[in-house]
Amino acid sequence: MRDMLVLRPLSPALFRAGSLLTALAALPHAWNLPLAVSGGFALFVLLRLLLWPRPESAAPTWLMALLLGVSVMLVIYQADLSEGRQFGVTLLVLMAGMKLLEMRTRRDLYILVFLGYFVLVTLFLFYQTPALTAYVLMVATGFTALLMANNLTGDRLPLKMLGGKSLRMMITSIPVMLLLFILFPRLDGPLWSLSLGSGSGITGMSDNISMGSISNLSQSEEVAFRVRFHGDMPPPAQRYWRGMVLWHTDGKRWTRGESHAPGTAFQAESPAVSYEVTMEATGQHWLFPLDHVLRPGKGMVMNSDGELGTPRPIKRRFTWQGVSAPRIRGTHLSHREWLLGLQLPDNLSSRTRRLAASLRGKGRKDEDVVRAALRYFNQQPFVYTLQPPILEGDPVDQFLFETRKGFCEHYATSFVILMRLADIPARVVVGYQGGQLNPMGGHLVVRQSDAHAWAEVWLADKGWTRIDPTSAVAPERIEHSIVTADYADGAPVTFDLGRASGVMAGFLRNMRWLRDNLQLKWHYWVVGFNSQRQQNLLDSLGMPKLTGYRLGLAASLGALGLAGLIFLLGMWRRRPPADPLRRSYRQFIRKLEKAGLEIPPSIGPEDLGRLASRAFPARAAEVQAIIRQYIGLRYGPNPRREIISAFRSRVRRFHC
Amino acid sequence: MPRRSCSRWWCLNVTRGAIFMAGRLIQLLRVVRPAENGEAVVRGRKIYILPTRYGAMFGVLLITLLIASINYANNPAFILTFLLTGIFVQAIFHTWYNLLDLRLRGRHGEPVFAGETTFFHVRLRDAAGRARHALQLGFAGQESVFADCPAGGGTDVRVPFQTRWRGRLRPGRLTVESRFPLGLLRAWCYLDTDMEAIVWPRPLDGYPHQADPGYAGSSDGDRGMGTDDFVGHRGYRPGDPLGHVHWKALAGEKGLLVKQFGGDRVNRLWLDYDALEEKNTEIRLGMLAGAVQALSTQPVHYGLRLPGRDIAPDRGEAHRQTCLEALALHGETP
Numbered sequence: 001m002r003d004m005l006v007l008r009p010l011s012p013a014l015f016r017a018g019s020l021l022t023a024l025a026a027l028p029h030a031w032n033l034p035l036a037v038s039g040g041f042a043l044f045v046l047l048r049l050l051l052w053p054r055p056e057s058a059a060p061t062w063l064m065a066l067l068l069g070v071s072v073m074l075v076i077y078q079a080d081l082s083e084g085r086q087f088g089v090t091l092l093v094l095m096a097g098m099k100l101l102e103m104r105t106r107r108d109l110y111i112l113v114f115l116g117y118f119v120l121v122t123l124f125l126f127y128q129t130p131a132l133t134a135y136v137l138m139v140a141t142g143f144t145a146l147l148m149a150n151n152l153t154g155d156r157l158p159l160k161m162l163g164g165k166s167l168r169m170m171i172t173s174i175p176v177m178l179l180l181f182i183l184f185p186r187l188d189g190p191l192w193s194l195s196l197g198s199g200s201g202i203t204g205m206s207d208n209i210s211m212g213s214i215s216n217l218s219q220s221e222e223v224a225f226r227v228r229f230h231g232d233m234p235p236p237a238q239r240y241w242r243g244m245v246l247w248h249t250d251g252k253r254w255t256r257g258e259s260h261a262p263g264t265a266f267q268a269e270s271p272a273v274s275y276e277v278t279m280e281a282t283g284q285h286w287l288f289p290l291d292h293v294l295r296p297g298k299g300m301v302m303n304s305d306g307e308l309g310t311p312r313p314i315k316r317r318f319t320w321q322g323v324s325a326p327r328i329r330g331t332h333l334s335h336r337e338w339l340l341g342l343q344l345p346d347n348l349s350s351r352t353r354r355l356a357a358s359l360r361g362k363g364r365k366d367e368d369v370v371r372a373a374l375r376y377f378n379q380q381p382f383v384y385t386l387q388p389p390i391l392e393g394d395p396v397d398q399f400l401f402e403t404r405k406g407f408c409e410h411y412a413t414s415f416v417i418l419m420r421l422a423d424i425p426a427r428v429v430v431g432y433q434g435g436q437l438n439p440m441g442g443h444l445v446v447r448q449s450d451a452h453a454w455a456e457v458w459l460a461d462k463g464w465t466r467i468d469p470t471s472a473v474a475p476e477r478i479e480h481s482i483v484t485a486d487y488a489d490g491a492p493v494t495f496d497l498g499r500a501s502g503v504m505a506g507f508l509r510n511m512r513w514l515r516d517n518l519q520l521k522w523h524y525w526v527v528g529f530n531s532q533r534q535q536n537l538l539d540s541l542g543m544p545k546l547t548g549y550r551l552g553l554a555a556s557l558g559a560l561g562l563a564g565l566i567f568l569l570g571m572w573r574r575r576p577p578a579d580p581l582r583r584s585y586r587q588f589i590r591k592l593e594k595a596g597l598e599i600p601p602s603i604g605p606e607d608l609g610r611l612a613s614r615a616f617p618a619r620a621a622e623v624q625a626i627i628r629q630y631i632g633l634r635y636g637p638n639p640r641r642e643i644i645s646a647f648r649s650r651v652r653r654f655h656c
Numbered sequence: 657m658p659r660r661s662c663s664r665w666w667c668l669n670v671t672r673g674a675i676f677m678a679g680r681l682i683q684l685l686r687v688v689r690p691a692e693n694g695e696a697v698v699r700g701r702k703i704y705i706l707p708t709r710y711g712a713m714f715g716v717l718l719i720t721l722l723i724a725s726i727n728y729a730n731n732p733a734f735i736l737t738f739l740l741t742g743i744f745v746q747a748i749f750h751t752w753y754n755l756l757d758l759r760l761r762g763r764h765g766e767p768v769f770a771g772e773t774t775f776f777h778v779r780l781r782d783a784a785g786r787a788r789h790a791l792q793l794g795f796a797g798q799e800s801v802f803a804d805c806p807a808g809g810g811t812d813v814r815v816p817f818q819t820r821w822r823g824r825l826r827p828g829r830l831t832v833e834s835r836f837p838l839g840l841l842r843a844w845c846y847l848d849t850d851m852e853a854i855v856w857p858r859p860l861d862g863y864p865h866q867a868d869p870g871y872a873g874s875s876d877g878d879r880g881m882g883t884d885d886f887v888g889h890r891g892y893r894p895g896d897p898l899g900h901v902h903w904k905a906l907a908g909e910k911g912l913l914v915k916q917f918g919g920d921r922v923n924r925l926w927l928d929y930d931a932l933e934e935k936n937t938e939i940r941l942g943m944l945a946g947a948v949q950a951l952s953t954q955p956v957h958y959g960l961r962l963p964g965r966d967i968a969p970d971r972g973e974a975h976r977q978t979c980l981e982a983l984a985l986h987g988e989t990p
Contacts (some may be wrong), residue, residue, distance in 0.1 A: 001800045169746045173743045279726070
């Protein structure tokens, strides 16, 4: 039979619901598509609602052809053709808008809903947050309800029925979804190479610093990464997250320099700590392991400076495993390192040189020189501030002798200059320091405001040794996180000492931790679920042999099996409860049989009564009463429920 | 040429075999048949289900989404793709469920003239407590109708059938199908019913007029009953029309009398099959049907004389239908 429904014109209710849902599906794309494309889509919707507000009259064909031409031009000129994602989404959104403009019958609504599902999936190419996922699932339920309404004979929308039914369909689809999600084989790489475009607005540590660059970063509360330790968490003073090692300076800027020797592994001198880091997208290669990293994990690279990175820039949230030890065995200082570690800018002031000479003193050991420099920072009136004055000319000289207000990079860089002037090889390390414990999730949250710079000096018997001159000025920095707030210029930094002020603040703090924990879990179990984690999960479920094609087979067979199970569950209908009267009568017969009465299989109630009365003369009256009542109930007019229950209790009480 | 004839023989046999197989296949078709009480229940095994065109499109959509999810290694996209897969599976079940345990009772169709559309009355009933939506009912090659059946209730559906020839119409298998809820799948079942409708011959002009012997007036004079001429009075018998009661006589205390009328002017006509010059049976029947239609609006008593069957002159709707039915079933082998 031909489907007669699809030829029907849309009812106004269906038309409006379809338009609304399509607009809702495309809405979040407004933030990542070019304005012209979003504008084009909005224009299509407006055109339809203003010019052809009724479903039976739609845009004429010539207009559709014209708009198609305009859309293609828009796609070609506006979308970044080098980026497949943007191109496809632009096309899709414009197509949905055009379908909206020309839809007339129920057949068109099918196409609109399919386009809508597609648009919803493409949203995940841009956002993968739990909130957006919830939004997408909500709109998808709406589309399903719309599809259902499209298959009703009536023109009105029974919203309650549609909503309930589609929600139930969604919820009952979850088992199949979960099974496929867990078992579907995950590839390690894409099917074909794609460029996702450079992430704009990603903040994070860069591989060169100048005085003032980290303090800018420090005002951002954004999460840099989260760490879960396998075992005990190291104390705050040891939580240095090593990033890049900066060797070269021109007096203002510090950079990494060139050509670094590859490194394989470092030897631990204290028990190793293993942990798992989930870091946010940075658009860069760098990883920030706990200082000091021992060896690179799979798919990572490390060099002799102890810098850890990935071959590709990190453009999405990324989880990796690390192994570190607080102390490592000293290595040999190469000639190249010795040269780099003593490199100095040309135009250092004589004041700076004199200060370095006085720190060096006569015949002092290198350790004592370091201690003297730290003492200098501690005893002179230096201030630790997020808003240091702007330094011009010779920044080292100005900072050391005039402003004396600075952030960690000021202390670290000027300390390294002083060390190099005193003939001690030294370098600057940037990364993060500290991190807050999320009491809900038990993991450490390191934010951009934890960005830090410190120094490393070469000591003959210890090797490269971490020295943090900031701790000499503001020891609290090492133990506590900075409170991000608007600081006045030059104002000292305040620290988060973990004291909740008031019930509300405590509640808010807990909510924040909860959200943070949710984000980590979401990333761990959903967004970052890859072949490795899939294998771990299968191992822990006791199915370690499920790999490759077996996994694919299991996914499809499992889904089919589960679908069959759902079928069986649906087919299994509860048998109507047996007639209570008959049940009681059977019970009565069983009681008689237990008492030793032999009852022929086909015996009527009256004969049974006579038989039982003869066998148990003592209970004859009771037997007769039961039989009489049974006959009355069985063959009489509609019995009342109370009488039946009286009969049942009489049978229950009966014994021979 | 023996070889050629051999291959022809072979061909013939293959064709015969194919026809035989097709016949067997049709026999294998699962068909819902009414129980003794006349009500048919659609059981699970009798339901066929296949994706519709939109179901196939949905499948293509799912594959596209899956490829995109794999390519971008995007897990939320996987979630939505798999959820939609689950919904498709659910849709199979729900579509099937929409037909399951539906109860149908076919009634007889309305008699119509050949070429007109008759409607077969089908009673849908739900006893499982589920509302059935958008059920489509139709006979093979015929228009179909939609019906909803409320939970625990019933509804009457008129299923159309475009008739062509006169006779006893057995419409064949009724197809009951459902695309609800999502339109991605079509579940259907075949229902064998003993429904039938009488299709009267298409009325034709050309039956000869009064001059012909078959269209003669009565020559029996004043006897008989009629409405035209007053004949006299007689005593009232229950059932006499009130308009015929002689009220004046009642007022004059002469008892309850009714006026009697004679029917001498009533045309008592015989429509005679054999009197027609036309030789084609169907055209003859059509002419007779046309005459019946024409006479049924006139104050005449008409009778029908068919080979092997006479219908005495009478008038009224029941008589008209009797005549037309006789024409419709003419030549039917019992």
